[in-house]
Amino acid sequence: MSQTVKGEILTTDGIPLKVSLKRAERKNKIRALFLVLPLALFITVTFVIPIISMLTRSVDDKQINTVIPKTFELYKQWDQKELPSEEMYATIFNEIMTAEKWQIGKASTRMNYSKSGWKSLIKKSKRKFKKIEEGPYKEQMIAIDKKWADMEYWKAIGQMVDPITFGYYLNAVDLKYDSNKKIVRQPEKRRIYNYTWYKTIKISVLVTLFCLILGYPIAHLLATLPLKLSNLLMIFVLLPFWTSLLVRTVSWI
Structure with missing residues (x-):
């Protein structure tokens, strides 16, 4: 039985009732936390961390800047x-020749995003540059491949000058940076994403409307049915959701 000392209610073991209730509440919270913790860790590892990593890499353009930094400095004066x-x-000849093979691979891939043809140009030139022992380099590089005399290839370097870029996000809405880092529209034949956005939003709105039309009657039915039947129907409602979540998680991994 509880006791009262100086207006304070005590439990049978002499602990104030408020303290005892707080301890019990704390234990319940800790128990609930441990129940949720595995799911929280799972979501963090499989969803949150990869998404943060993807968002970070989506604006990071440092890879190319570490391979041809001196070329970028001269480009600013061009x-x-x-x-x-x-x-x-x-x-650029010296930087291509001194860079590691894996650096050249990543750099040429990035350059190819700005101007199609850069990757094949770098690979071909890397092999044939070994024959060049001394300058002048300009004529010899153009003799190896005429693309070295194409202004469009050189201008494309301007899109990669800054270590931070929003170019990938601009591509998603059919925009891009020009050689002066100004935002311009993509060529007409490459404007494909805005139409995709339109179709996606259209389908999303239709699905949302159908969910509202079907969802409210089902919710009302679940609320008014006896507990056994409502629980059974709730399982049927949640099962596709969990199946979809698991499938998406596995495919993400």
Whole structure:
């Protein structure tokens, strides 16, 4: 039985009732936390961390900046009215030749995003540059591949100058950076994403409307049915949801 000492209610073991209730509540919270913890860790590891990593890498353009940094510095001084100087050709030649194979692979892939053809150009040039022993580099590089004399390839470097880029997000709405880092529309033949966005939003709105039309009657039915039947129907409602979640999780992993 509980006791009362100086207006304070005590439990049978002499502990104030408020303290005892707080302890019991704390234990219940800890128990509930341990029940939720595995699911929280699972979601964090399989969803939250990969999404944060993806968002970070989606604006990170440092990889290319570490491979040809001196070329980027010279690019900022280039007027873009005629082909780059001999110094710029010599610089990109030396940086391509001194870079590791894996660096060249990643850098050429990134460059190919800005201008299709860069990857094959870098791979071909990397092999044939070994024959070049000394300058002048400009004429010899153009002799290896005419693309080195194409202004569009050089201008495409301007899209990669900054270590942080929003170019991938611009691509998602049919926009891009030009050689001066100004936002412009994609060429007409590459404008495919806005129409995809339109179709996605249209289908999403239709699905939402159908869910509302079907969901409210089912919710009312679950609320008014006897407990046994409502629990059974709730299982049938939740089963597709959990199945979908598990399938998406496995495919994500």
